[in-house]
Amino acid sequence: MTKSREAEEHKCVRPPEQHVEDLRLKLLRAPPAMLIGGRWRPASSRSAFEVEDPSTGTLVTTAAAGGHEDIELAVRAARSAFHNGPWSRLSGARRMGLLMALAQALEEDELDLSFLEAIDTGHTLSSIRNGDVPLALRALRDNAGWAAKISGETPMHPAEQAAFSYYIREPIGVVGIITPWNAPLLMVLQKLSAALAAGCTVVIKPSELAPLSALRIGQACDKVGIPPGVVNIVTGTGEEAGRALTEHPDVNLISFTGSTVVGKSIMAAAASTNLKRVVLELGGKSPVLVFADADLDKAARSIVSEITFKSGQYCAAGSRVFAQASIQDALLTRMRAIMDGMRIGPGTDANTDMGPMICAKQRQRAAEIIGHSIQAGACVVRGGHARVGGGYFFEPTILTNASAQMRVSREEIFGPALVVTPVPDEASLDEVAALANDSIYGLSAKIWTRQIRIAHGLIHRLEAGQVVVNGGGGEEVLPFGGVKQSGYGRENGRNGVDAYTEIKSIRLGF
Ligand code: NAD
Numbered sequence: 001m002t003k004s005r006e007a008e009e010h011k012c013v014r015p016p017e018q019h020v021e022d023l024r025l026k027l028l029r030a031p032p033a034m035l036i037g038g039r040w041r042p043a044s045s046r047s048a049f050e051v052e053d054p055s056t057g058t059l060v061t062t063a064a065a066g067g068h069e070d071i072e073l074a075v076r077a078a079r080s081a082f083h084n085g086p087w088s089r090l091s092g093a094r095r096m097g098l099l100m101a102l103a104q105a106l107e108e109d110e111l112d113l114s115f116l117e118a119i120d121t122g123h124t125l126s127s128i129r130n131g132d133v134p135l136a137l138r139a140l141r142d143n144a145g146w147a148a149k150i151s152g153e154t155p156m157h158p159a160e161q162a163a164f165s166y167y168i169r170e171p172i173g174v175v176g177i178i179t180p181w182n183a184p185l186l187m188v189l190q191k192l193s194a195a196l197a198a199g200c201t202v203v204i205k206p207s208e209l210a211p212l213s214a215l216r217i218g219q220a221c222d223k224v225g226i227p228p229g230v231v232n233i234v235t236g237t238g239e240e241a242g243r244a245l246t247e248h249p250d251v252n253l254i255s256f257t258g259s260t261v262v263g264k265s266i267m268a269a270a271a272s273t274n275l276k277r278v279v280l281e282l283g284g285k286s287p288v289l290v291f292a293d294a295d296l297d298k299a300a301r302s303i304v305s306e307i308t309f310k311s312g313q314y315c316a317a318g319s320r321v322f323a324q325a326s327i328q329d330a331l332l333t334r335m336r337a338i339m340d341g342m343r344i345g346p347g348t349d350a351n352t353d354m355g356p357m358i359c360a361k362q363r364q365r366a367a368e369i370i371g372h373s374i375q376a377g378a379c380v381v382r383g384g385h386a387r388v389g390g391g392y393f394f395e396p397t398i399l400t401n402a403s404a405q406m407r408v409s410r411e412e413i414f415g416p417a418l419v420v421t422p423v424p425d426e427a428s429l430d431e432v433a434a435l436a437n438d439s440i441y442g443l444s445a446k447i448w449t450r451q452i453r454i455a456h457g458l459i460h461r462l463e464a465g466q467v468v469v470n471g472g473g474g475e476e477v478l479p480f481g482g483v484k485q486s487g488y489g490r491e492n493g494r495n496g497v498d499a500y501t502e503i504k505s506i507r508l509g510f
Contacts, residue, residue: 037077038228081229099144171199284443366415
């Protein structure tokens with residue numbers, strides 16, 4: 001029996017609980033370290049911070065608390081690898097080969113990676129194994145494929161003209177990658193693979209609330225032979241390590257996913273330092289428009305599944321539901337019944353349908369926004385409050401009678417809470433779109449109808465980077481990003497990789 005087959009069999013026979021316990025023990029014993037210039041090292045200050053399990057509120061491990069000095073070292077390592085190292089000079093095909101090898105190594109590590117993500121974020125194992133991991137590997141392989149296809153253009157020139165011009169794309173340089181905690185593995189791999197495909201070198205600053213999968217990716221980069229200094233990972237807080245990275249004068253681009261408020265501060269830091277480029281994937285408050293002719297069972301299942309996926313901590317989740325008045329009650333009954341049947345528990349438990357929120361602060365914020373709106377007159381159909389006991393659990397929630405001015409209607413709650421508002425059946429498409437567009441955000445919008453006239457009419461009226469009709473599909477192959485204060489720039493595909501390049505125009509005379 002080969003070694004890897006033996007390991008596979010071992011994995012199969014070992015009960016999942018034991019696997020998680022072994023992983024937890026390893027994490028508790030692991031010294032806090034980050035990756036700079038190909039070396040695993042503690043923070044320059046030697047300080048560390050605690051990473052906790054949101055399902056229990058207990059300690060998982062400690063991570064190195066990187067600061068200004070560590071960012072300085074990491075940016076220097078990335079710059080040196082960019083200028084002197086082979087990465088930016090490797091052929092696209094070679095970069096593609098190494099990125100494909102990285103995908104293979106991570107795929108072989110899928111079980112540990114999934115448990116690690118479940119312990120770190122509290123998200124359910126099934127959502128990670130069926131969602132985050134395959135999506136992340138798909139993005140990684142897709143971006144790897146682009147490495148060999150980055151190209152410029154050559155305009156046609158008359159044959160008699162003694163000149164020739166064209167443009168090329170070059171890697172932009174050193175990229176700072178700053179990611180949130182709600183999909184740590186996916187966010188890091190999406191950005192990392194696009195930047196590396198383009199020939200850039202990177203400094204990753206993962207969220208301090210869920211840094212573990214990023215560190216595991218760093219180990220895999222080492223393993224497959226990505227040269228030292230090409231991928232650097234500095235763990236630490238946003239205020240220290242994140243800010244130092246965004247203000248660094250030798251970083252060429254910051255690729256950020258996170259809240260709108262921090263996105264704005266990153267843009268300001270970029271403007272006030274070296275005018276580095278920014279890609280911003282920010283918050284959302286996405287509308288869901290349900291028409292009387294829709295398949296209500298399917299719509300109810302999809303709406304609940306989105307708002308409880310990652311316990312509502314999913315940027316594109318539809319959280320403002322506008323239902324035609326004649327079917328609002330039927331929709332509410334269905335959504336409530338689905339929520340009533342959900343099993344809430346630790347993400348690592350295979351029977352869990354919805355895990356906890358990420359931390360006490362995030363849960364407290366959700367409770368405050370919802371409580372404030374209930375006091376102002378919103379009605380609770382179900383939930384509305386945190387669950388008592390250990391871990392940061394929150395009841396799946398449905399509210400009605402919330403005005404468009406209430407906090408639940410305007411602010412991104414980032415928790416498992418829906419606001420449902422009736423719309424007169426006779427309202428015009430313009431009136432429906434105006435309700436949907438009444439938000440500072442424009443990340444995603446969903447439509448439920450069987451009538452193509454309605455769907456098509458709304459697609460053009462909705463202010464969103466993405467419109468999903470009747471549940472949609474094939475998300476991972478499309479450009480993803482927002483309009484308005486949901487950010488700008490697009491991830492995935494050619495657009496996503498091109499963002500990490502700079503265009504150079506060449507005019508040849510002879
Ligand atoms: P956040 O903005 O608080 O933090 C995101 C990252 O920024 C973290 O790594 C954090 O340490 C860092 N950071 C914080 N302050 C910083 C500063 N001053 N300078 C530099 N870096 C700093 O967001 P979060 O709470 O981790 O994530 C939730 C948010 O992310 C939500 O708003 C959600 O909508 C958004 N999100 C958007 C998308 C998208 O694709 N549009 C995807 C996932 C999450």
